Amino acid sequence: MPADADPEPAPARRRRPATRKGRPTLTRELIAEAALEIAGDEGFPAVTMRRLAEELGVTVRALYRYVDERQEVVDLAAALFLSRWEVPPLDPGRWQEGLRTYLEHQRALYRRHPRALLVSLDERVSPAGVHPNRLRNPEALLGLLRGAGLGARDAMYVHSDLATRMFAFTLLVDHPADRGTAGDPDATGALPHGWTAAHPGLDLPHLTEAARLPAPTPDELFEELVRSVLADITARLERASEPG
Numbered sequence: 001m002p003a004d005a006d007p008e009p010a011p012a013r014r015r016r017p018a019t020r021k022g023r024p025t026l027t028r029e030l031i032a033e034a035a036l037e038i039a040g041d042e043g044f045p046a047v048t049m050r051r052l053a054e055e056l057g058v059t060v061r062a063l064y065r066y067v068d069e070r071q072e073v074v075d076l077a078a079a080l081f082l083s084r085w086e087v088p089p090l091d092p093g094r095w096q097e098g099l100r101t102y103l104e105h106q107r108a109l110y111r112r113h114p115r116a117l118l119v120s121l122d123e124r125v126s127p128a129g130v131h132p133n134r135l136r137n138p139e140a141l142l143g144l145l146r147g148a149g150l151g152a153r154d155a156m157y158v159h160s161d162l163a164t165r166m167f168a169f170t171l172l173v174d175h176p177a178d179r180g181t182a183g184d185p186d187a188t189g190a191l192p193h194g195w196t197a198a199h200p201g202l203d204l205p206h207l208t209e210a211a212r213l214p215a216p217t218p219d220e221l222f223e224e225l226v227r228s229v230l231a232d233i234t235a236r237l238e239r240a241s242e243p244g
Contacts, residue, residue, distance in 0.1 A: 026058055028066050032076035039077055040113030044122040047073060074119075075129030081116050082131035085109045090140050092147025096230055102141055103166065103226055110170040111178060117167055145233070154236045158229070165225055177218045 034055045035047045049070055053060045067073055087105050090098035110117060119125060138159060145155035191204065191211035216224075 035077035078129035090144040095148035114175040
């Protein structure tokens with residue numbers, strides 16, 4: 001049992017009613033939901049059995065009637081996160097539109113649970129926590145890119161590049177904006193005030209010029225990301241069609 005759990009033996013798991021007197025009772029689904037909410041806001045290290053019990057208004061002992069250990073909670077939360085990643089069918093004949101749709105769905109999911117993206121750094125998810133969407137959706141993206149005419153190597157490069165871009169965009173652009181810190185001049189922007197005040201002797205003409213420009217919105221930055229990706233794929237397709 002993890003160190004943060006109550007020092008008592010875990011009783012055997014048994015089935016519990018879905019409701020009691022018309023009110024929902026504890027379920028594995030509720031545990032997964034609470035864990036994902038905590039992880040999405042604060043990261044998976046904040047997900048402890050004691051914290052979960054507090055959030056759900058139950059005892060740690062009650063949690064162990066539904067899960068055997070914290071690892072099972074991590075797996076449930078990771079699977080729930082990925083279960084919400086739904087992408088419609090992608091048509092290679094309309095690959096630009098399909099790619100935009102793919103990225104928009106991905107952005108919406110990541111924006112809902114931003115710090116859960118760091119699960120691969122904070123935890124080791126068991127195979128049970130790998131929802132089929134984690135395989136199905138990248139397969140669909142690669143199929144879209146291959147169907148559009150990219151070779152296997154180029155398609156895999158674009159896939160990896162997109163993963164990096166979307167992770168960074170969520171954590172560095174959408175997440176600060178959604179929690180209300182994007183407009184803080186001491187924390188964000190091309191030239192945060194607190195940084196320059198700490199180094200008054202630095203000559204920063206280019207950053208100063210950039211700081212005077214209107215700050216782009218997250219949606220404008222996302223549109224620029226999509227345009228950049230589409231341009232990269234188009235250039236790869238053109239190179240692939242050149243003789244020799």
